[in-house]
Each structure stands twice: as structure tokens, then as C-alpha cells.
Amino acid sequence: MGESVAEATITNWLKEVGDSIAADEAVLEIATDKVDSEVPSEVSGILIEKLFGKDDLVQVGQTIAIIETEAAAASPTESPAVSQAAEVVMQTVVSAQESVATPVLATDFSQSDKFYSPLVKNIAKQEGISLAQLDQISGTGKEGRVTKNDILDFIAKGAQTTSSTQPVAVKSVPNEAPVAKAMPVSLNGQDEMIEMDRMRKLISGYMVQSLQTSAHVQSFIEVDVTAIWDWREKNKNAFEKREGEKLTFTPIFMELIARALKDFPMMNISVEGDYIIKKKNINLGMAAALPNGNLIVPVIKNADQLNLLGMAKAVNDLGNRAKAGKLKPDDTQGGTYTVTNVGTFGSVFGTPIINQPQVGILALGAIRKVPAVIETPEGDFIGIRKKMFLSHSYDHRVVDGALGGSFVKRVAEYMEAFDENRSF
Numbered sequence: 001m002g003e004s005v006a007e008a009t010i011t012n013w014l015k016e017v018g019d020s021i022a023a024d025e026a027v028l029e030i031a032t033d034k035v036d037s038e039v040p041s042e043v044s045g046i047l048i049e050k051l052f053g054k055d056d057l058v059q060v061g062q063t064i065a066i067i068e069t070e071a072a073a074a075s076p077t078e079s080p081a082v083s084q085a086a087e088v089v090m091q092t093v094v095s096a097q098e099s100v101a102t103p104v105l106a107t108d109f110s111q112s113d114k115f116y117s118p119l120v121k122n123i124a125k126q127e128g129i130s131l132a133q134l135d136q137i138s139g140t141g142k143e144g145r146v147t148k149n150d151i152l153d154f155i156a157k158g159a160q161t162t163s164s165t166q167p168v169a170v171k172s173v174p175n176e177a178p179v180a181k182a183m184p185v186s187l188n189g190q191d192e193m194i195e196m197d198r199m200r201k202l203i204s205g206y207m208v209q210s211l212q213t214s215a216h217v218q219s220f221i222e223v224d225v226t227a228i229w230d231w232r233e234k235n236k237n238a239f240e241k242r243e244g245e246k247l248t249f250t251p252i253f254m255e256l257i258a259r260a261l262k263d264f265p266m267m268n269i270s271v272e273g274d275y276i277i278k279k280k281n282i283n284l285g286m287a288a289a290l291p292n293g294n295l296i297v298p299v300i301k302n303a304d305q306l307n308l309l310g311m312a313k314a315v316n317d318l319g320n321r322a323k324a325g326k327l328k329p330d331d332t333q334g335g336t337y338t339v340t341n342v343g344t345f346g347s348v349f350g351t352p353i354i355n356q357p358q359v360g361i362l363a364l365g366a367i368r369k370v371p372a373v374i375e376t377p378e379g380d381f382i383g384i385r386k387k388m389f390l391s392h393s394y395d396h397r398v399v400d401g402a403l404g405g406s407f408v409k410r411v412a413e414y415m416e417a418f419d420e421n422r423s424f
Contacts, residue, residue: 005329007059008032011198015047021067028064031198032329035296045069057125115208116146123151145212199294210356215396218351219405222389223412225367228252229386231420239424243309247424250286250341251311253364256414257339258282258303264407268336270357271398285335285355286315288322296322297355299335308424342391343367349389359399362408365389 008030015027026038027047049066052058112131116124124134129151137154139146183193196204232247239247261268261282270277284303287295298318300306306314321327337358342350343366350363365388372385392408 005032005060005333007057008037008329010052010054010056010058010064011036012054013050014038017047017050019047021045021047030058032332035327035329035332036325037329039064041067043067043069057122114146115205115212117148117209119148120146120151123148123155127155129155197292199290199292203294206356207353210353213356214354214359216351216354216393217396217401217404219392219394219401219408220349220389221392221408221412222387223415224372224385224387225415225418226386227418227420228415229367231418231422234420235424239312243312245309245312245316247312248315249364249367251308251315252418253415254284254286254300254303254315254339255306255308255311256418257337257362257411258284258306259414260407260410261337262304263410264403266403267360267394267399267407269359269398270336271359271395272357276398279336281334281336283334283336285332285338285358286318287338287340288319290322291325296327296332297335297338298322298327298331299333301334337361339364343388349391351391352393354393354395359395359397360404360407361393362411363391363393365391 009032010028011031012029013027014029015021021027021041021044023042023044024040027041028039030037030039045067047065048068050064051066052062052064058064112135114135116134120134123129133154134146134151137146137150138144139150141147141150183195186193228249232249232252236247239245265278268279268282270279281302282304284300285297286300287297290296298321300311300314300318303311303314318327318331321331335355335358338352338355338361340350340352340361341364342352343364346366348368349365352361352363354361367386367388369384370387371382372387373380374383374385390408390412392404394404394407396404
């Protein structure tokens with residue numbers, strides 16, 4: 001799954017108990033964050049038991065299914081060594097069965113009108129707390145949100161409900177069918193009702209969570225990128241012919257943004273409670289389009305260590321795999337700062353929402369030909385220049401205006417000082 005991925009949700013079983021499975025054949029589909037993946041079998045055999053069901057959250061390393069191989073199904077006349085191995089396998093199966101013997105209450109907490117953090121929802125699922133019980137907890141967090149301590153106190157007190165003083169054993173709560181929100185009704189009978197897909201629900205939740213978490217503030221700056229425009233026009237064909245890669249503006253901008261992050265390391269941080277985590281690596285997230293039209297943010301790891309060629313290859317690889325729906329779970333993990341190119345859609349500038357738990361995101365506006373005052377030793381005159389806006393959203397809890405503004409100004413300075421004679 002990748003070293004930064006700790007858990008995944010089972011979205012679909014492709015095989016049922018009793019089905020034959022070939023080595024490397026997909027057995028189930030999982031989802032981590034916004035990426036869907038298939039899980040192949042490492043062996044050939046028959047699926048004899050599924051230890052988790054659809055929509056269950058599973059930790060990396062847990063046993064999720066039992067596959068009987070030819071060795072496991074061998075006759076009782078096998079050698080002592082094989083018998084001993086079979087006994088070990090059976091002990092593993094029993095242990096796995098015991099580990100999942102306690103039923104977990106499958107509740108869709110997204111049906112609630114309240115916001116719950118992933119940590120709170122995971123604790124609720126593990127402890128078998130129903131949505132109705134969770135909604136009864138009085139939160140002490142910001143805007144009444146339920147915190148980790150709130151739900152742990154609730155569990156310690158026996159999960160008492162507000163309507164009764166009789167303690168309720170949390171683990172004994174019977175499974176409840178998730179209460180689906182009623183579909184809105186078209187008053188004129190002509191409006192179409194479209195339910196959000198899983199990813200759109202995730203994105204919706206992340207955006208609301210980010211706005212509730214960070215104090216968003218923006219800085220804007222206009223940049224003259226004529227030098228970058230002219231250099232790319234002069235070199236893009238030779239670059240593609242030599243390297244087999246298209247040269248877009250994105251890797252050029254990403255290279256300069258990574259350089260600015262090295263100058264301002266306190267923009268390359270995250271926040272956890274009352275602590276600031278200063279990141280050692282500069283991992284740039286780049287917003288990319290998926291086949292269904294949704295956006296995803298794959299991450300360029302150690303972006304400050306890449307030259308322009310390496311950056312172009314990384315940008316093209318992640319962008320192409322995003323469009324083909326072939327991103328891996330680890331491709332979206334570990335970002336420390338995010339860049340989004342709103343100019344792709346013709347927007348002059350935008351006010352992007354921070355990608356948690358980061359503290360900044362930079363939007364690149366459309367490059368436009370505009371009349372501008374050009375200063376020369378002989379005097380000022382009007383000329384046509386290529387310009388764009390940079391829109392920097394940052395978390396005002398930990399990033400003041402001086403830092404947020406200085407960082408985006410440094411990016412602009414690197415863009416305007418771009419060497420037109422450089423090689424690629």
C-alpha cells in the first residue's frame with residue numbers, strides 16, 4: 001500500500017466464498033483517501049472465508065481473507081513437516097477468526113448533519129457506537145465539535161444516552177441499519193436528483209473540514225512571466241524530441257515554488273494541536289483531473305531535489321496516471337504544500353481551500369497578454385507582456401501576513417528573474 005498508508009476501506013469484493021482464484025488475480029477493491037485500487041491474490045487457490053465486509057475499515061497488515069491452496073488441501077498422509085506447516089496455518093486461521101469475532105457496528109456517520117473527524121469516527125466504529133449515540137455527545141471542540149476526549153469520556157461513562165440514566169453496554173448495541181437521508185423532492189417534477197458519488201462526498205467533507213479547521217487568508221500578486229513564456233516557446237519542441245516528454249508551464253513553476261519553500265521553511269509545515277511540525281522534505285501536491293471530472297492531488301516527493309527534466313517527468317507521470325485512473329494510494333500521501341493551476345480553466349485567479357494538514361496552497365492563474373509599462377534607461381513605454389496572478393491561501397493560525405506575502409513574492413521574483421538562456 002505504500003509506507004505512508006495505514007488503513008483502507010473495502011469498497012467491493014470481486015470474489016465470493018468458494019470461488020477459484022489465480023495468482024495475481026484481483027480479489028477485492030479498496031479505497032484510501034480518494035484513490036481506488038484492486039488487491040490481487042499472492043497465491044492460487046479457493047476463497048474459503050472473508051473476514052471483513054464491504055465498507056469495513058481495515059488496517060494495513062490485517063488478514064482480510066483466507067485462501068485454501070493446494071498445499072493446505074493435501075491428504076492426511078503428508079510428511080511431518082507439511083503437517084506441522086498445516087497446523088501453523090490452521091492456528092493462524094483460528095487467530096484471525098477470533099480477531100474479528102466481535103461484530104463491529106457498521107454505521108454510516110456521513111448521514112449525520114454534524115461534522116466528525118476521521119479519528120472520532122474510527123473510535124466510534126471500533127467501539128460499536130451508533131450514529132444516534134454519537135449525535136447525543138456534547139462536543140467541547142470548536143463550534144461544538146466532538147473531540148477524541150469527548151468520545152473517550154462517553155465510552156468510559158458507559159455510553160449513557162440523554163434520555164436515560166441507565167448505562168448502556170456499548171459493545172452490546174445491536175446492529176442498526178444506517179438511516180438514509182431522504183432524497184429531496186422536485187416540486188415541479190422536472191428537476192433531476194443526482195446522488196453524490198463516494199469521491200464527491202469525500203471531497204465535500206474535506207473542504208468543509210478544512211474551512212472549519214484553518215483560518216483562511218489570501219495574498220495576491222501579479223507576475224510578468226514573459227521570460228518563461230518565451231523560453232518555453234523556444235525550447236518545447238527540442239525538449240519533447242530529446243526527452244520524449246511534453247514541456248508544460250507546470251514543471252517550470254513547480255521548480256521555482258520548491259526553491260521558494262527552501263527559502264521559507266515555515267511555509268513547509270503542518271499543525272497538530274498546539275504543535276507545529278516542520279517538515280524535512282518538500283513534497284509538492286499538484287491538483288490533477290480524474291476520468292470522472294473530480295480533482296485529486298498526487299504528490300511529487302522531494303521536489304526540491306529534482307531538476308527541470310526530473311520535474312517534467314514527475315508532473316507528466318502523475319498527471320497521465322490520474323487521467324487514466326491508475327494512481328496508487330501512496331501517490332496522494334505525504335504532501336507538505338499544494339499547487340493548483342486554476343488558469344487551466346481560464347480563471348484569472350482563485351481562492352483555493354487549504355489541503356489539510358498543510359498550511360498553504362498556491363493557485364496559478366491564466367497567463368494573459370496585457371499592456372504594461374516597461375521601464376528602460378531611455379524611459380518608460382507601453383508594451384505587450386505575458387502576465388498572470390498568483391493567489392496564495394494560507395492558515396492564519398500559524399502563518400502571518402508577512403510570511404504568507406513574502407513567500408508568494410519570492411515565487412514571483414524567481415519567475416520574473418527566469419534565465420532565458422538556461423538549458424534544460
